Amino acid sequence: MGIDLTKIQGRLDNLNSKGGKGNENFWRPQDGEQSIRIVPTPDGDPFKDFWFHYEVGQNSGFLCPKKNFGDDCPACKFAGRLFDENTEDSRRMAKKFLPRQRFFSPVLVRGEEDKGVRMWGYGKMAYESLLNLVLNPEYGDITDVEEGTDLTINYGKPPGASFPQTKITPRRRSSTLCDEAVGGESRCAELLQNIPDHSTLFERKTTDDVATLLDQALSEETDDTTTSGNTAKQGTTATVTSVDTGNVVDQAFKELLGE
Numbered sequence: 025m026g027i028d029l030t031k032i033q034g035r036l037d038n039l040n041s042k043g044g045k046g047n048e049n050f051w052r053p054q055d056g057e058q059s060i061r062i063v064p065t066p067d068g069d070p071f072k073d074f075w076f077h078y079e080v081g082q083n084s085g086f087l088c089p090k091k092n093f094g095d096d097c098p099a100c101k102f103a104g105r106l107f108d109e110n111t112e113d114s115r116r117m118a119k120k121f122l123p124r125q126r127f128f129s130p131v132l133v134r135g136e137e138d139k140g141v142r143m144w145g146y147g148k149m150a151y152e153s154l155l156n157l158v159l160n161p162e163y164g165d166i167t168d169v170e171e172g173t174d175l176t177i178n179y180g181k182p183p184g185a186s187f188p189q190t191k192i193t194p195r196r197r198s199s200t201l202c203d204e205a206v207g208g209e210s211r212c213a214e215l216l217q218n219i220p221d222h223s224t225l226f227e228r229k230t231t232d233d234v235a236t237l238l239d240q241a242l243s244e245e246t247d248d249t250t251t252s253g254n255t256a257k258q259g260t261t262a263t264v265t266s267v268d269t270g271n272v273v274d275q276a277f278k279e280l281l282g283e
Contacts, residue, residue, distance in 0.1 A: 027165045028068030032158050049220040051133055051142040053179035053190070059134035061174050061201055062154075063141050063219060064167040070130055071151065072222045075123040077234075081241030086229050088123035093228070098235040099123075121238075127151040130219045134174065137206045141219045150190050163194055169212055171198040 051060075062070050075091030077099050078084075090097035099121045106118035131144045158166060166173040178191040202212040229237075 026068065027064065027070070027158060027167050029159065031067075031069040032071070032155055048139075049143055049225060051131060051144050053144075053177050055180040055188075057176060057178045059174050059176050059195075060131040060144065061134070061172060062167050063130040063132055063201070063216065064165075064169065064172075065130060065219060070167055071154070072128045073125055073151075074128070074226065075125050077121065077123050079120040080234075080237050081244055083237055083241075086234070086237070087226050089229065089231055089234060091123050096231045097123075098231065098238045102238060128222060128225075129154070132201065132215065137202075137211075137215075141215050143220050143222065143225060146190065150192065153192055157192070157194060164198075166194065168198075169201045169216075172201060173198055 064070065075088040076085045077088055080086075080099050087093075088097055088100065089095035090100050100123065103118040103121040106114040106121070125148060126145050127147070127150070128143045128145050130141045132141055133139065157163060163173055164171070166175070174195045176191075176193040176195065178193070179188060181188045202208055202215065206212075207214075
């Protein structure tokens with residue numbers, strides 16, 4: 025059940041070329057330092073990605089039908105029409121309706137093993153850092169049950185910074201996923217059998233559902249415009265740091281999970 029390096033290399037190449045079920049299934053880092061272990065998955069690829077619309081009306085976020093499932097997406101089409109108008113205001117407004125990518129990995133949080141395997145959602149910079157770490161031969165398969173590598177996550181906003189940062193540091197020594205203190209091999213087997221199913225983590229909305237949400241959002245835009253009298257505007261290193269500039273996305277994601 026080891027990690028499939030071919031799949032991970034493909035993910036990194038794809039990244040470079042492109043420039044809910046309830047919150048008990050998810051883990052979000054708190055300010056400060058925590059240790060986690062990315063857990064191996066049966067398909068050899070512990071990195072999953074989804075595309076969300078976050079700013080369509082008052083909704084906290086929903087899966088994009090087009091980007092995730094190949095279906096028609098009224099929100100994406102509307103954004104495209106706004107871009108075609110090619111004005112400063114239309115381009116600004118179009119960006120609100122575009123989908124944004126979010127990445128997920130199953131993790132076991134050290135000190136919280138009793139909560140089982142949970143999904144960690146993170147942004148593009150942390151994702152690229154993790155892929156490069158996985159492909160670094162000095163570390164090997166960081167998800168390996170017997171000889172994998174725990175990761176130290178240091179999350180927070182440094183003094184003077186505008187956005188929080190996620191610093192990811194691999195431990196120098198490999199370790200087992202479950203030692204005797206955690207419950208040993210039997211506990212490991214249980215954990216690996218109960219990895220949250222990424223395909224069922226978020227509610228899937230139909231094209232008609234999204235059309236309704238878009239109509240509501242545009243109605244709200246019109247109401248705001250009428251009220252205001254304005255037009256609608258809207259590697260090899262051991263430690264890597266990613267700056268999460270998606271504060272709007274993070275807030276919407278927290279609301280999506282009911283946090």
